Each structure stands twice: as C-alpha cells, then as structure tokens.
Amino acid sequence: MKLFAAAIACLGLGLVMAPAMGADYDKTDKSPLYELRLRVPAAAMDIAPLKDRILALYKADADQARSDAKDDKDGNPDFHPYDIDTNWRVTYESDAVLSLSAEIDADTGGAHPNQGFETIVWDKKAARAVPIDALFAPDQAKAALAAIADAASKAWAKTYTQRSGQKPGPDADMAKDGIGADAEKLSTYALTYAKGQTNANGIALLYGAGQVWPHVLGDFRLSVPAAVFAKYLAPQWKPVFAPG
Numbered sequence: 001m002k003l004f005a006a007a008i009a010c011l012g013l014g015l016v017m018a019p020a021m022g023a024d025y026d027k028t029d030k031s032p033l034y035e036l037r038l039r040v041p042a043a044a045m046d047i048a049p050l051k052d053r054i055l056a057l058y059k060a061d062a063d064q065a066r067s068d069a070k071d072d073k074d075g076n077p078d079f080h081p082y083d084i085d086t087n088w089r090v091t092y093e094s095d096a097v098l099s100l101s102a103e104i105d106a107d108t109g110g111a112h113p114n115q116g117f118e119t120i121v122w123d124k125k126a127a128r129a130v131p132i133d134a135l136f137a138p139d140q141a142k143a144a145l146a147a148i149a150d151a152a153s154k155a156w157a158k159t160y161t162q163r164s165g166q167k168p169g170p171d172a173d174m175a176k177d178g179i180g181a182d183a184e185k186l187s188t189y190a191l192t193y194a195k196g197q198t199n200a201n202g203i204a205l206l207y208g209a210g211q212v213w214p215h216v217l218g219d220f221r222l223s224v225p226a227a228v229f230a231k232y233l234a235p236q237w238k239p240v241f242a243p244g
Contacts, residue, residue: 080109099191117206144232199242
C-alpha cells in the first residue's frame with residue numbers, strides 16, 4: 001500500500017496562537033475513497049500570496065492522496081477510505097513576520113496512522129517565505145546552522161532518553177539522519193514565543209513519526225532557544241527575537 005507522505009507543523013512546544021481578525025478557513029472534501037480536511041487560521045488567509053501558497057501545497061498533497069486512494073481501492077476488497085486532516089496554526093506573529101505550522105494526520109489504511117509537519121515563516125514586508133538560513137547574515141549562516149544542529153541534536157537525545165528510559169548509546173548517530181548543519185535538514189522550523197512575551201524566544205524543529213527515524217520513536221518537536229543563534233542573526237531579524 002502506498003503511504004501518503006505529507007509534512008506539517010506542530011503544537012505541544014508551548015507555541016502560542018496569535019489572535020486572528022477574520023474568519024478561519026475550514027473545508028472538507030469527501031468521497032467514497034477519501035475524506036480530506038484543511039484548516040487554516042484567518043491570519044494566514046488574509047495574506048493573499050501566503051494563502052495561495054498554502055492552498056497550492058494542499059492541492060498537491062490532496063491530488064496525490066486522491067490518486068493513491070484510487071490505486072489502493074482497485075482490486076482491494078479490504079480498502080479503507082483515506083482520512084487526512086491538515087491543520088495549520090499560528091505559532092508566532094508580529095508586524096514583521098507570521099510563523100505557521102501545520103500538523104497532518106493521515107490514516108491511509110496502513111498498520112498505523114502517519115503524522116507529518118509543514119511550516120512557513122512569512123516575511124510580511126517582503127511577501128515571501130523565509131528559509132532558515134535567510135535569518136542569518138550570509139557570512140554567519142554556516143556557523144548559525146551548526147549551532148542550531150548541535151542544540152537540536154542534544155534536545156533529540158534528551159527526548160529519546162525520556163521516551164526509552166535509556167541514553168541513545170549506539171543509536172546516538174541516529175540524530176544525524178535528520179539533523180545536520182544544512183538548511184534542508186533544518187527546513188521544517190517555526191518561530192516560538194512564551195506567554196506574555198512580544199518577541200520570539202526561539203525556534204522549533206519538527207519531525208513527524210516515521211519521517212526520518214523509526215515510527216516507534218514517535219514525532220520529534222525540538223526547541224532551540226534564541227540564545228543559541230541570536231549573535232548570527234541578520235540585522236532585520238534581530239528585533240524579532242528576544243535579547244539573549
């Protein structure tokens with residue numbers, strides 16, 4: 001059976017939703033083969049190019065799901081209709097930036113449901129998404145990503161130990177399968193902030209269960225405080241994050 005691969009964003013890390021001013025978007029597409037639901041906060045839908053980007057991402061995933069469901073149904077008397085829920089949330093918002101994470105829960109008839117994450121950090125003034133390396137001065141990006149990868153690897157090991165009751169040991173190198181000092185491995189990131197703060201206090205790196213590491217380990221939502229990378233930030237991004 002084919003697995004529906006989708007990425008998405010996250011909660012559970014103390015991510016705080018900013019208030020939205022319009023109507024949230026909530027649409028369900030249902031047929032005998034599938035039920036697909038998309039939820040997007042009004043704060044994102046009110047920004048036309050961002051809305052277009054989210055809807056385009058969803059369309060690509062939904063089209064693939066419809067095709068896979070049709071293929072799975074053919075000749076399969078035990079076919080179970082696909083059930084996929086994509087839920088976007090605001091993780092941080094200021095006058096300069098809107099950070100979003102999406103969590104995708106996908107039951108496609110396998111041994112267990114799949115989860116994934118997608119994120120968008122949107123520069124309101126430039127009207128574009130911001131890849132993680134673009135947060136930093138060009139000559140500082142390499143050092144910044146190395147510092148983030150190191151902090152994230154330690155957070156991964158801590159989570160692994162809490163879940164398994166033992167330190168990673170020989171599995172320590174497993175962290176490197178998904179965490180590294182390059183923009184691609186750190187691409188699914190969102191800004192975070194604490195209640196009562198107006199500045200972002202760090203980032204969260206999101207990895208769905210089974211996307212990188214064995215499904216049994218669950219998903220990983222790794223917090224990296226701003227203090228880890230603040231000194232490398234480009235001038236335009238320094239005011240977004242809380243000092244030190």
